[in-house]
Structures are given as structure tokens and as C-alpha cells.
Amino acid sequence: MSKLVQADRMKKVELSGIRHLITKADKLAAQGKDIIRLEIGRPDYDTPKHIKDAAIKAINEGKVHYPPIQGIPELRKAIAEKLNKENGLDYKPEEILVHGGASHVIYTAMVSFLNPGDEVLLGNPTYTSYHKVPFMCGATPKYYDLKEENNFQVDRAQMESLITPKTKMICVVNPSNPLGSVLNRESLEIIADIAVKNDLIVVSDEIYERLVYDEDKKFISIATLPGMRNRTITLNGFSKWYSMTGWRLGYSAASAEMTEVLNRSIFYTVTSAGSFVQWGALEALEGTQEPSLEMKAEYKRRRDYLYEALNGIDKLSCLKPEGAFYIFLNIKETGMTSMEFEDYALENGVALVHGDEFGTNGEGYVRLSYASSMDNLVEAVKRIKAAVEKLK
Numbered sequence: 001m002s003k004l005v006q007a008d009r010m011k012k013v014e015l016s017g018i019r020h021l022i023t024k025a026d027k028l029a030a031q032g033k034d035i036i037r038l039e040i041g042r043p044d045y046d047t048p049k050h051i052k053d054a055a056i057k058a059i060n061e062g063k064v065h066y067p068p069i070q071g072i073p074e075l076r077k078a079i080a081e082k083l084n085k086e087n088g089l090d091y092k093p094e095e096i097l098v099h100g101g102a103s104h105v106i107y108t109a110m111v112s113f114l115n116p117g118d119e120v121l122l123g124n125p126t127y128t129s130y131h132k133v134p135f136m137c138g139a140t141p142k143y144y145d146l147k148e149e150n151n152f153q154v155d156r157a158q159m160e161s162l163i164t165p166k167t168k169m170i171c172v173v174n175p176s177n178p179l180g181s182v183l184n185r186e187s188l189e190i191i192a193d194i195a196v197k198n199d200l201i202v203v204s205d206e207i208y209e210r211l212v213y214d215e216d217k218k219f220i221s222i223a224t225l226p227g228m229r230n231r232t233i234t235l236n237g238f239s240k241w242y243s244m245t246g247w248r249l250g251y252s253a254a255s256a257e258m259t260e261v262l263n264r265s266i267f268y269t270v271t272s273a274g275s276f277v278q279w280g281a282l283e284a285l286e287g288t289q290e291p292s293l294e295m296k297a298e299y300k301r302r303r304d305y306l307y308e309a310l311n312g313i314d315k316l317s318c319l320k321p322e323g324a325f326y327i328f329l330n331i332k333e334t335g336m337t338s339m340e341f342e343d344y345a346l347e348n349g350v351a352l353v354h355g356d357e358f359g360t361n362g363e364g365y366v367r368l369s370y371a372s373s374m375d376n377l378v379e380a381v382k383r384i385k386a387a388v389e390k391l392k
């Protein structure tokens with residue numbers, strides 16, 4: 001047998017269905033078909049100018065060499081201060097690491113702490129990377145339910161039923177991609193309680209933390225709960241709030257002991273995040289937040305519109321998203337599978353993602369991103385409505 005084949009651990013690591021959908025939609029667009037693109041979670045804004053200027057200034061000042069593995073000290077300090085002030089987390093700058101995107105934190109967290117055979121608990125549904133990276137570590141994903149009938153909150157008994165001697169880690173994406181939900185204190189306390197009782201690591205993905213839209217919904221960092229500081233790897237990044245997806249910059253906050261392990265993993269994978277990119281990120285944190293606040297206000301306006309408009313279409317329904325920029329749309333009454341609905345929507349000029357891409361509980365749903373202009377959303381709703389009415 002040829003040896004020019006993938007490692008066994010890569011066999012379950014297929015490219016995400018969203019990537020295939022993007023390729024399909026690109027091809028149709030190249031053929032002249034008008035497709036509204038609601039499949040990707042990419043803010044439809046430019047990076048604010050003052051952030052770009054800071055990175056350009058850093059390049060012009062010759063900040064183009066290897067930065068420290070951990071990240072530049074100025075940025076680590078600013079992140080520690082942000083986490084302290086905004087999230088109530090008391091990590092020191094030495095406990096912050098700068099990574100090549102939040103995606104890279106997910107990888108370094110898993111590769112640094114999961115042994116082959118370990119089990120990792122993931123939300124069902126959850127963001128695509130979490131499903132695949134465990135396989136790259138020889139670990140096994142197990143799934144805790146996040147169901148619409150439970151407002152996408154955690155079910156204690158179901159989560160407890162997953163615990164075995166091999167369980168090592170729980171991953172939490174809050175606010176959720178793809179659900180648009182925010183975990184309430186009770187859900188976080190359930191997770192924390194199970195983690196403490198079973199001595200588990202918690203990876204808390206907080207990349208959408210600032211995109212929570214209603215006054216009565218408060219985002220809580222799980223590491224602030226009793227017993228959680230030293231067992232949580234809090235991860236975050238600049239992609240969403242600052243519209244910096246192409247900059248590839250994220251960060252982790254964890255105990256000094258965990259940070260030391262993560263740091264070695266960063267060194268042997270990417271050596272460090274980009275240098276001038278980090279100077280841009282420092283300006284992002286320390287400069288005006290006004291452009292991001294404007295983006296947030298516009299996402300909220302779009303959310304409110306989509307929530308009303310989609311619920312107004314016969315056979316479709318959704319809960320009101322509380323955070324991030326996704327709607328998880330219930331399509332069960334159409335009688336179609338999620339994949340059939342994705343194909344049908346694409347034929348009718350709207351790219352959206354089949355919900356089971358994010359886990360089996362996503363069957364019967366599709367995910368739409370509202371990081372797209374209001375005009376696009378209005379037209380997409382028109383097309384979806386017409387398409388669903390044709391089914392009668």
C-alpha cells in the first residue's frame with residue numbers, strides 16, 4: 001500500500017460542509033447567478049481605520065521581526081486589563097498568550113491537554129472546529145444537548161450521563177455559533193459544577209461576548225465561577241468585534257501552569273502570532289470602540305428585522321437570538337431535511353448552512369448569518385418566503 005496517504009487521525013477530519021457550500025455558491029455566482037451569501041460568519045465591515053493605521057505604523061517602524069512567543073508584552077497587559085475590567089477575571093499578563101486566531105487557541109488547547117483516548121464534551125450543536133480538532137489529538141467527542149425546547153440551555157442530567165473516567169475536557173461556546181443563544185447563569189453553574197466534581201478542563205470560547213443585544217441578558221465568563229479560574233482556558237479573538245478576520249489574531253487566558261504548556265504548543269506550531277498585527281490589536285483594545293459599537297447596533301437592527309420577518313413565514317420559526325450574529329431557523333414543518341433545505345435555498349438564490357453541520361441536534365434547522373447588509377437580508381427573506389410558499 002502506498003505510504004503517500006493521510007495519517008489515520010486525519011481520516012475523520014473532513015473539510016467543513018460550509019467550505020463546500022462556499023465553493024458551490026462561488027461557482028454559481030461566477031456563472032452569473034445572483035446569490036445572497038448568508039452562510040459565513042464574517043462581519044461585513046472593514047477593520048476600523050485607526051487599527052489599520054496602527055499596524056501600518058508598526059510596519060513602518062520596523063516591527064517586522066519575530067515577536068516573543070507569548071505575544072508582545074503591551075498587548076498581553078492590555079488583554080489582562082480588559083479581562084479584569086470587563087469580565088471580572090483576574091489573570092496576570094503572564095497568564096495571557098496571543099495566538100494566530102481563536103481557531104489556533106482551540107487547536108493549541110486541545111493538542112496541549114488531550115491524550116489519545118480522552119473524551120471531550122461538546123455542545124450539540126456547536127461551532128465546526130470543535131468537532132474535528134479532537135480527532136487530530138486522538139480524542140473522542142461526546143455531545144451535550146443544547147435544544148430549542150430548552151432555550152438552548154444545558155440539561156444537567158444529560159450532561160452528567162456523558163461523564164466517564166476518560167472525560168477530560170468540556171468545551172463551551174458562549175454566545176453560541178450557530179445558535180445565537182447566550183448561556184444563563186444556571187447553565188454555567190451546571191457546567192462548572194460538573195467540571196469541578198470531575199476535575200475537568202473547561203475551554204470557554206468567548207469570541208462573541210460583546211455581541212449580546214438585550215439589557216436583560218448578561219454575558220458571564222465561566223472562569224469567574226467558584227473553582228473555575230485554574231481549570232478554564234478562556235479564549236477570545238479580534239475577528240468578530242473588530243472585524244479583523246483576516247488578521248488571524250486570538251488570545252487565551254489560563255493559569256500560569258496551563259499557560260506554560262500552551263506556550264510550548266504555540267512555539268512549535270506557529271512560533272508566534274504576527275508582529276505588526278499585534279500592534280494593530282493593541283490599538284483595537286485601547287483606542288475608540290465607537291466603530292464596533294456601531295456595528296453592534298446595526299447587527300441588533302438586523303436581528304430584530306430577521307426574527308420578525310422569518311417568524312412571519314408559514315412553516316418557519318426561530319427563537320430570538322440573544323448574541324453573536326446567527327439565526328438558527330427551525331424548518332421542520334417544511335418536511336425537508338436541513339441539507340435539502342440548504343440546496344433548495346441555494347437554488348432560490350440564498351446561501352445558508354444546513355444545521356446538522358454543527359451537530360445532530362441541528363437536523364431540522366438551518367443557520368443564517370446576519371453579518372450581511374439590511375438590503376441583502378430583506379431580499380433574502382423575500383426569496384425564502386417565495387421558495388417556501390411554492391412548497392404548499
Ligand SMILES: Cc1ncc(COP(=O)(O)O)c(C=O)c1O
Nearest residue numbers: 041101102103127177237239250
Ligand atoms: C465560536 C467561534 N470560535 C472561533 C472562531 C474562529 O475565530 P478566529 O477567526 O479568531 O480564528 C469562530 C469563527 O467563526 C467562531 O464562530
